[in-house]
Amino acid sequence: MPRVFFGVEIPSEVKKRLLALKTPINGARWQSRNQLHMTLVFIGSVKDEDLDTLSYVASLVSMPAFEVEVTGLGAFGRPEHPRNLWAGVSPEAPVAELYGQLSAQVAAAGFETEHRGFRPHITVSRFRKQAASIVSLLEEHGQDRFGVLPVTEFVLFGSAPGAGGSVYTVIERFPLQPPLDETDQPDQI
Template structure:
């Protein structure tokens, strides 16, 4: 069995540099997400067998979608600044809509295999996970609300495996599905 999810990764180094900068600037007691682990989760699949993963890969390869650009911008928090659990980066409205459409296509091809999303897809990239109670971070976030991280072209998405370790998750690729140009 392996823990799996469908994701879009960030590959633009300028964006990764700006995210690293923000992770260094936001001064809270929390674990920043490693740059190589930054992603949009299109759909979380949970624990699946090798056999099912092959069916998932076949299904994902039927998704028809063209590559598109997104502008990563703004920093937000779930559930709210007074009780932060996750700090994330958002995306422009148009890019967000494209991501939502892609997530819906993924959902549709995986439905016959018995998968359904555990929650509605909201385009965001987690950059901090907060385990402890850190108090109100409204002020820290207000300074970062409008930051523009740059443009990423989305040319593929991936089925990924997540191995949970004591030092954090280790992600590896099971399949990359290229979008049509």
């Protein structure tokens, strides 16, 4: 049974800036270029026949494309003993709307989703239990700007274990609507 989740791919230039953060920190497992993404809805293991249902419900999401800036760093867990180092996005509202629509469709189709609060982020590193502090890293780079992330689509990813951590593959892409260009406003009567 494949493990799957919905997410957003990250542009190469943003990945390059995030990967430049990699420093020797005891217990850190830095994400590779191919692992960097923004998770929207994690599903977990599903039967092969459920992939069609997930594709269908994802196709029901309807919202315009948008841009966010990848900016700032934070940690899940205390910075002295972190579980994850992440980069944030701003503004969070359009990502939260996309998450809300998608998670509602997935739940309505009968799939279990995570019940913890949604915080849009890109995981940069995961840490083992005895990880060293990242306080100085957060002080030095906590306000950094890593670039613009155009969100024109979201993706159904497959996840499989690999020698260097999880390996993600794109199963299907779901385009968002083109943003309404101010020059394309409907005629006023």
